[in-house]
Amino acid sequence: MALLSARPRKTESNRRQDLSRSMLVVVMVLLGLAWVGLWARGAWVQLFMGAELNRLASKQYLSAEFERGVRGRILDRKGRVLASGAESKSLYARPLEVAHVDSTARILSRLLDLPVPEVIKKLTTRKNFVWIKRQMEDKVAARIVEAHLPGLYLTTESVRLYPNDQLAGQLLGFVGLDDTGLEGMEKAFNDRLAAKSAEFVVQRDASGRKLYLDAQGQELDTRGQDVTLTIDSHIQNSAEQALAKAVTQNNGKWGVAVVADVETGDILAWANFPFFNPNSFGKVKSGAWRDRAALNTFEPGSTFKPILFAAALQNQVITPSTLFFCENGKWETRGHTIRDTHPLGWLTARGVLVQSSNIGSAKIGLELGVKRYYDALRRLGFGERAGLPTPGESPGILRDPKNWADIDLATGAFGQGIGVTTAQMTRAFLCLANGGVIKQLRLTLDPAVTPDAPQRVFEESVTEQVMEMMTAVVEEDGTGKRARIPGVQVAGKTGTAQKAMHSGGGYGEEYLASFVALVPAKKPKYFFMLLVDGPKPQYLGGLVAAPAVRDIAVETLAYSGMVPEGLQLAAKAPAPSNTPGAAGAAATSETNPNGQAQAQSQAGSDPSLPDLLPVKPLPPAGKTVPDMAGLPVRRAVEVLVEKGIVPVVKGRGMVVARQKPGPGEPWPTGENDVFILWLAGQAG
Amino acid sequence: MMPSNTKKENRGFSFLVFASIFGSLGLGLMLVWLNIERVDLAYEVRTHQTELDKKNQYITKLNVERDNLMAPARLRELARDLDLGPAQPGQIRRIKAE
Incomplete structure (x- = not known):
C-alpha cells in the first residue's frame, strides 16, 4: 500500500518536473532562436548591409575638405625673395542678410575707401552673393571684424606680393586673382609655381566643426615649387x-x-x-x-x-x-x-x-x-x-x-x-x-x-x-x-x-x-x-x-x-690719350647712318672720364712726415698707404692723437721701420 | 548530488564568464574614454594647427615686409640721404692685417 500510495505522488512530481523541463526547453529554444535571430541579423547587417551602412555613416560625420597650398616663390640668385605668396582676406556680402544698408554702406565706405553709392549698389543687388572688396590689408579686415556687420563675411584668398615693387617688374610678370600667372616668369613657370590641392578627410562634430582625426592628406606637400632666377637684385x-x-x-x-x-x-x-x-x-x-x-x-x-x-x-x-x-x-x-x-x-x-x-x-x-x-x-x-x-x-x-x-x-x-x-x-x-x-x-x-x-x-x-x-x-x-x-x-x-x-x-x-x-x-x-x-x-x-x-x-x-x-x-694711370696729333681730333664724333655728326663735348681736363664721387683732398705727402694729429684715422691711413706704409694703430678712438715719427721727420724707409699712430676720442 | 570536481569546474567556468563580461565592460569603457580623449586631442590639434597657420602667415608677411625694407632701391635712397654711394675706383683700400 505504501508503495501504491507513494507512486501517484511521484508521478505528480515527475509530471511537474517534466512540465518545468518542457517549459525550460521551450524558453531555451525561444532564447536560442532569439539569439540565433540576433546573430543572423547581426550577420546580415555586418555582412550584407555593412558597406552601404558604413557609407551612410561616413557621410553623416565625415566630410572631404580640399585644401590649396601657397604659390611657390621667385628668388634671385642669392635667395632674396622677388615674389611670394601669402593669404589675404576678401570681403563678401549676402545682401538679403544685411540689416541696415545705409549705415553699413557708410561704415564700409570709410573702412575700405570706397564711394558710398558704389557700396549701396552692391548691398542692394538681388544676388545672394557679391564681392565687396578682394585681397584687403590685414588691419582693414580686423576693423571689419570689430564692426560686427550682419550679412558681411570674410574669406581667405591667396595674394601675390612683390617686396621689391618695381624691381624686374616686367621680367617677373604677375598673377591674376585666380592665382594663375599671366605675364613674365609667373606665366612661363606657372605649372611649377602653382599651388597644389589636397583632399583631407575630416570628422565633423555635432556643431559642424571639423576635426582632423587621421593624418590622411597631411603628408602631401601642397606648396608650389620655388623658381630661382640668375638675376642679382x-x-x-x-x-x-x-x-x-x-x-x-x-x-x-x-x-x-x-x-x-x-x-x-x-x-x-x-x-x-x-x-x-x-x-x-x-x-x-x-x-x-x-x-x-x-x-x-x-x-x-x-x-x-x-x-x-x-x-x-x-x-x-x-x-x-x-x-x-x-x-x-x-x-x-x-x-x-x-x-x-x-x-x-x-x-x-x-x-x-x-x-x-x-x-x-x-x-x-x-x-x-x-x-x-x-x-x-x-x-x-x-x-x-x-x-x-x-x-x-x-x-x-x-x-x-x-x-x-x-x-x-x-x-x-x-x-x-x-x-x-x-x-x-x-x-x-x-x-x-x-x-x-x-x-x-x-x-x-x-x-x-x-x-x-x-x-x-x-x-x-x-x-x-x-x-x-x-x-x-x-x-x-x-x-x-x-x-x-x-x-x-x-x-x-x-x-x-x-x-x-x-x-x-x-x-x-x-x-x-x-x-x-x-x-x-x-x-x-x-x-x-x-x-x-x-x-x-x-x-x-x-x-x-x-x-x-x-x-x-x-x-x-x-x-x-x-x-x-x-x-x-x-x-x-694711362698717359692722357687726347694729345694733339693723335688719331682722333680733340672733339670726336660718332658715326650715325644719316651722316649727321654730333660732336662729343669735351669739358675740363679729361672730359672722357665722367665725374667720380667727390673725394676730399688728402694732406700733401711731401718729403717729410706731415702732422697728422687731429686727422680722422681713416684719412691718416690713406695718406700713409699712398706712401706704401701700413701703420701700427694703437689705442682706441677715431682721431690721431700723436704719431711716430713725428711731424717734419723724414719718411721711414727701412723694412723694420714702424709708423705708429696713437688714437683718441671722436672725430670732430 | 554533484561530484565535487564538477562543482569546481562550474565555479571556474562562472569565474571565466564573469571575468570576460567585466573585462569586456572595462575594455568598452576604456574605448569610450580613449575616443573622448582622441576627440579632445583632435580639438586641441585643430586649435594649434590654426594658430600655427596664422603664425606662418605672419612670418610670411613679415618676411615680405623685411624684404621690402631691404629692397635695393630703398637702401639706395637711404644711402643717398646719408651721402653714401657705391665705391668708385680709387675709393677702396685693402690693408692686409699682420
Whole structure:
C-alpha cells in the first residue's frame, strides 16, 4: 500500500518536473532562436548591409575638405625673395542678410575707401552673393571684424606680393586673382609655381566643426615649387637706376639694359624702363607690362660691327691692318649713298671699328660676301630664339640670303636691315668674350637649364683681335670713351641706329642709342648692354648709353669687389690719350647712318672720364712726415698707404692723437721701420 | 548530488564568464574614454594647427615686409640721404692685417 500510495505522488512530481523541463526547453529554444535571430541579423547587417551602412555613416560625420597650398616663390640668385605668396582676406556680402544698408554702406565706405553709392549698389543687388572688396590689408579686415556687420563675411584668398615693387617688374610678370600667372616668369613657370590641392578627410562634430582625426592628406606637400632666377637684385637695381637716368635725362621713350656673366651665360640684370610694379598691375595700361628686353626686335646699328669684324677676320678677308678708303665721309654705291658722320680717308680695319666708319664697314661686308656673313650670323644664333624662358621671345629678323642685294649686305654690315633682340646680342658678344665659343644663356638656376654643347664659332685669335679693337673704342680716341673706368680696361662699342618709320617708307629722324661693353677687357667677367629709344636732342650711343653702362659697370665691379684700389690706380694711370696729333681730333664724333655728326663735348681736363664721387683732398705727402694729429684715422691711413706704409694703430678712438715719427721727420724707409699712430676720442 | 570536481569546474567556468563580461565592460569603457580623449586631442590639434597657420602667415608677411625694407632701391635712397654711394675706383683700400 505504501508503495501504491507513494507512486501517484511521484508521478505528480515527475509530471511537474517534466512540465518545468518542457517549459525550460521551450524558453531555451525561444532564447536560442532569439539569439540565433540576433546573430543572423547581426550577420546580415555586418555582412550584407555593412558597406552601404558604413557609407551612410561616413557621410553623416565625415566630410572631404580640399585644401590649396601657397604659390611657390621667385628668388634671385642669392635667395632674396622677388615674389611670394601669402593669404589675404576678401570681403563678401549676402545682401538679403544685411540689416541696415545705409549705415553699413557708410561704415564700409570709410573702412575700405570706397564711394558710398558704389557700396549701396552692391548691398542692394538681388544676388545672394557679391564681392565687396578682394585681397584687403590685414588691419582693414580686423576693423571689419570689430564692426560686427550682419550679412558681411570674410574669406581667405591667396595674394601675390612683390617686396621689391618695381624691381624686374616686367621680367617677373604677375598673377591674376585666380592665382594663375599671366605675364613674365609667373606665366612661363606657372605649372611649377602653382599651388597644389589636397583632399583631407575630416570628422565633423555635432556643431559642424571639423576635426582632423587621421593624418590622411597631411603628408602631401601642397606648396608650389620655388623658381630661382640668375638675376642679382643689386645688379638689377643698379641697371634699372642707370637706365632710368639715361632715358629720362635724354628724353627717351623707353630703354632696356642687360648685364650677363661672361663665363656662365647667367643673366644678372634684365631691366626695362618705364618701370612696372606688379603689385598694382591692374592700375596701369597693359603696355607697361611689356618686357621689351625680350619682345622687341631692333636694328642694332654700329654695335653690330664687332660681329662683322669677327666674321671677316675668321674668313681671312681682313687683318687689323688692312687699309680701307672711307671716301671722305660719303660713298655712292649701287644707287645709294652711305655716309659717315665726319670725313675719314684711309683707315686700317682697326681704325674703321674704332672710328665706327659705316663706309669702311660696308666695304668689309661686301668683301666678306653674303653667304659667309649670313653663315656667321646664323651660327651666332641670329634669326632664331635665344632659348630664354621669357614668354613670347622674338626670333628677330634675318632674311634669307637669297634675298640680299649688295646694298643690303653693305647696310647689314653696320647693323641696318637686320632685326635682333637683346638676348641674341648678349649671346653673340658672350661668344666673342669667351674666345669664340658660343654658350647658352641662363635665366634660371632652379629649374636648372640643361646646357647645349658649347660650339666654336670663331678662332680664339680672332676674338682676341676683336676684343683689342673694342678696347681701343673706349680706351683710345674711339666713340665710347665716356665708358672709361679708371683702373679697369673696358672693351665696348657704341651704336646709333636710325629707326625705320612705321609707315615703311625708309628711315625717320628718330634714333636708337646703344652701347655694349665687356669688363674687364683682358679677361671679361661681365657683359653690359643698354639701349635708349628716341633720345633727343642728344642721340649718340656714346653720349646717351655709354655713361649709363659705365655707371652700371662701376656699381657691379664695386659690388663684386673688383673696383681698383687707389694704389692700383696710381700705378695703372694711362698717359692722357687726347694729345694733339693723335688719331682722333680733340672733339670726336660718332658715326650715325644719316651722316649727321654730333660732336662729343669735351669739358675740363679729361672730359672722357665722367665725374667720380667727390673725394676730399688728402694732406700733401711731401718729403717729410706731415702732422697728422687731429686727422680722422681713416684719412691718416690713406695718406700713409699712398706712401706704401701700413701703420701700427694703437689705442682706441677715431682721431690721431700723436704719431711716430713725428711731424717734419723724414719718411721711414727701412723694412723694420714702424709708423705708429696713437688714437683718441671722436672725430670732430 | 554533484561530484565535487564538477562543482569546481562550474565555479571556474562562472569565474571565466564573469571575468570576460567585466573585462569586456572595462575594455568598452576604456574605448569610450580613449575616443573622448582622441576627440579632445583632435580639438586641441585643430586649435594649434590654426594658430600655427596664422603664425606662418605672419612670418610670411613679415618676411615680405623685411624684404621690402631691404629692397635695393630703398637702401639706395637711404644711402643717398646719408651721402653714401657705391665705391668708385680709387675709393677702396685693402690693408692686409699682420
